Amino acid sequence: MQFLNTGPFDTSETASDAAGRKRAWRQTLRQRRQSLPAAERIAAAEAIVARVSAFPAFAQPGYVAGYWATGGELPLHVLQLRLRADQVWCLPCIQDDNTLKFAPWRPGDPLVANRYGIPEPDVVLSSQLDAHALSILLVPLLGFSRDGHRLGMGGGYYDRSLAFRQQAAAPPWLLGIGYAFQELPDLTGEDWDVGLDAVATPDELVICR
Ligand SMILES: Nc1nc2c(c(=O)[nH]1)N(C=O)[C@@H](CNc1ccc(C(=O)N[C@@H](CCC(=O)O)C(=O)O)cc1)CN2
Numbered sequence: 001m002q003f004l005n006t007g008p009f010d011t012s013e014t015a016s017d018a019a020g021r022k023r024a025w026r027q028t029l030r031q032r033r034q035s036l037p038a039a040e041r042i043a044a045a046e047a048i049v050a051r052v053s054a055f056p057a058f059a060q061p062g063y064v065a066g067y068w069a070t071g072g073e074l075p076l077h078v079l080q081l082r083l084r085a086d087q088v089w090c091l092p093c094i095q096d097d098n099t100l101k102f103a104p105w106r107p108g109d110p111l112v113a114n115r116y117g118i119p120e121p122d123v124v125l126s127s128q129l130d131a132h133a134l135s136i137l138l139v140p141l142l143g144f145s146r147d148g149h150r151l152g153m154g155g156g157y158y159d160r161s162l163a164f165r166q167q168a169a170a171p172p173w174l175l176g177i178g179y180a181f182q183e184l185p186d187l188t189g190e191d192w193d194v195g196l197d198a199v200a201t202p203d204e205l206v207i208c209r
Pocket residue numbers: 067068069070073092094100115116118140141152153154155156157158
């Protein structure tokens with residue numbers, strides 16, 4: 001069992017201290033993300049296009065999973081508009097077993113709200129793709145470290161759906177998306193965490209391994 005008490009933290013930190021630290025980070029970062037001025041959010045949506053495009057795997061054709069930005073998440077609609085003809089934009093769909101599948105979505109296609117009120121493509125299960133079928137996933141995050149650790153919303157959806165990447169090489173490539181202020185140098189991993197291959201912020205593309 002691996003705890004979060006590595007690095008500069010007191011080595012006597014317990015698992016519940018670590019959980020409390022993660023909770024505090026989540027609260028602070030959610031608030032900071034929500035309160036970002038609109039002008040910065042707009043600039044970020046533009047700037048992220050060049051950063052994602054610099055990721056070598058983005059040159060490959062195939063299914064690109066994004067997300068429908070909510071709660072102050074970095075918006076991806078500019079990126080979606082700039083996809084090439086050989087790339088198909090997909091959005092995550094939460095399953096009954098708390099994993100994610102992914103469905104192609106273009107503006108105008110029907111949407112339905114999931115359990116958190118986030119829009120998902122309104123398509124039958126047989127039209128939804130398993131994460132294995134994707135060439136790249138743009139993964140939403142609350143926090144990240146330069147070595148590819150990710151702090152998410154706490155539902156474990158991405159870790160559960162991408163567990164196979166702990167043993168298998170890409171694709172799908174996992175590219176975290178966030179603002180530079182979401183970097184947490186002291187973020188460490190849990191046993192079930194699936195590492196990110198890279199993180200794109202409006203300022204830079206960080207290759208994690
Ligand atoms: N845009 C987007 N879509 C996504 C994710 C995401 O992080 N961002 N997910 C990434 O996993 C999945 C959904 N996971 C989520 C997990 C928690 C909450 C959330 O708001 N939790 C509230 C409690 C809400 C409730 O219980 O009803 C909270 O933490 O306060 C939202 C989405 C799939 N789709």
